[in-house]
Amino acid sequence: MKSKHILLDKVFVYQKRQPMAMEEHVEKHYVYDRLLGYWRQREGDKAAVLDPKFSGPKTKKADVETGEDQKGE
Amino acid sequence: MNRIEVLIISNKRDFSTDYVAYALHELNVPYLRIDRDELLNYSIRFLPESEELHIELNGERFYTSSEILKSVYYRAPTFIRTLGTPTGPEEQIHKFQWASFIRNLIVFENSLWINHPVHTYQAENKLYQLKVARQCGFKIPRTEVSNDSAISNIRKDERYAIKTLDPGLLHIGDQEGFIYTNIVSGIELLRSDLRLSPVVIQELLDPKVDIRVTVVRDKAWAIKILKHGEGITGDWRTTKRDELEYVSVSLPEDVIRSCVNLVKGLKLIFGAIDLAIYNHEYYFLEINPTGEWGWLVNTVNFNIHEEIADSLSEGKGR
Numbered sequence: 001m002k003s004k005h006i007l008l009d010k011v012f013v014y015q016k017r018q019p020m021a022m023e024e025h026v027e028k029h030y031v032y033d034r035l036l037g038y039w040r041q042r043e044g045d046k047a048a049v050l051d052p053k054f055s056g057p058k059t060k061k062a063d064v065e066t067g068e069d070q071k072g073e
Numbered sequence: 074m075n076r077i078e079v080l081i082i083s084n085k086r087d088f089s090t091d092y093v094a095y096a097l098h099e100l101n102v103p104y105l106r107i108d109r110d111e112l113l114n115y116s117i118r119f120l121p122e123s124e125e126l127h128i129e130l131n132g133e134r135f136y137t138s139s140e141i142l143k144s145v146y147y148r149a150p151t152f153i154r155t156l157g158t159p160t161g162p163e164e165q166i167h168k169f170q171w172a173s174f175i176r177n178l179i180v181f182e183n184s185l186w187i188n189h190p191v192h193t194y195q196a197e198n199k200l201y202q203l204k205v206a207r208q209c210g211f212k213i214p215r216t217e218v219s220n221d222s223a224i225s226n227i228r229k230d231e232r233y234a235i236k237t238l239d240p241g242l243l244h245i246g247d248q249e250g251f252i253y254t255n256i257v258s259g260i261e262l263l264r265s266d267l268r269l270s271p272v273v274i275q276e277l278l279d280p281k282v283d284i285r286v287t288v289v290r291d292k293a294w295a296i297k298i299l300k301h302g303e304g305i306t307g308d309w310r311t312t313k314r315d316e317l318e319y320v321s322v323s324l325p326e327d328v329i330r331s332c333v334n335l336v337k338g339l340k341l342i343f344g345a346i347d348l349a350i351y352n353h354e355y356y357f358l359e360i361n362p363t364g365e366w367g368w369l370v371n372t373v374n375f376n377i378h379e380e381i382a383d384s385l386s387e388g389k390g391r
Binding site for chain 2: 002003004005006007008009010011012013014015016032034035036037038039045047048049050
């Protein structure tokens, strides 16, 4: 007797991330400037991603398991 | 009225795009970022005859045209994999008509695209990647794709790396699932009913060291991915984040040349390439035309964003 498809057998299941949770954290310390096109520090136009305290991308492993680059959407 | 020479298509939560936007700002290049998750904030008007695009955002007016627009930084999917159905007619109209408008920006064919969605669409196909990688001189692991173990050359006493053809993202009720590369035995494969879908079955490279090469035009940056100073068996993405080490590494000239040629061969400008060192040889695993790279600026100080911004500011004329 064959077992179920091997890909289904190997699925890593996890709770969906709430995208708003990340944004709330970022919004507390930074503002998104639509005209500049990046999150910046509340004072000046320096990008948040350049702030050592900013919890930006630290790994290819995104906070969501989307195959790296949010291909899903 | 603000002239736009560089158009960025992204979303508000894409911090890698922030690096590029900031670098363009520092270069004093006139750019505009369109966030696909904030489209209600933009007023647009496109004139097909003159190929002019007018945009209003936060009370500011912007314009560009085929003559003016040097480049497009395209951080948006080409395959739509969302399984969820939009809730109502309004959401469906909003989502699908805007998506089409964004796709239609390919009318700006004189501009440099990083990357062009048509080429990304082609390059995302893993079997096509393997073909072009071989043409560029890469060794690839012995590979077959099958939905029937009875007709495939699987040996019960061997171990294999199995992976999906398309990113294995699943919606399972309120949860999500992801299928990484898995190591399985031949017996497991022979016992599995594969009829439901083809699966990529590859020679297992073990022990190996994973290498990530990021290419922008002729430039390449590479890191080794380690755990406690050693290569990682199987899919390194399953390793706990704080156990991962990213170490900048110099690659042999011929490997760099193959990486650059692969990106060119796929008609891309940017590519994130996964290689593995196995038995002292470099093997090609896959390339991601929309791969993530912001983490490399953060962790190993690669100036990838500056190279992307320079390319965008120069356009096709470089």
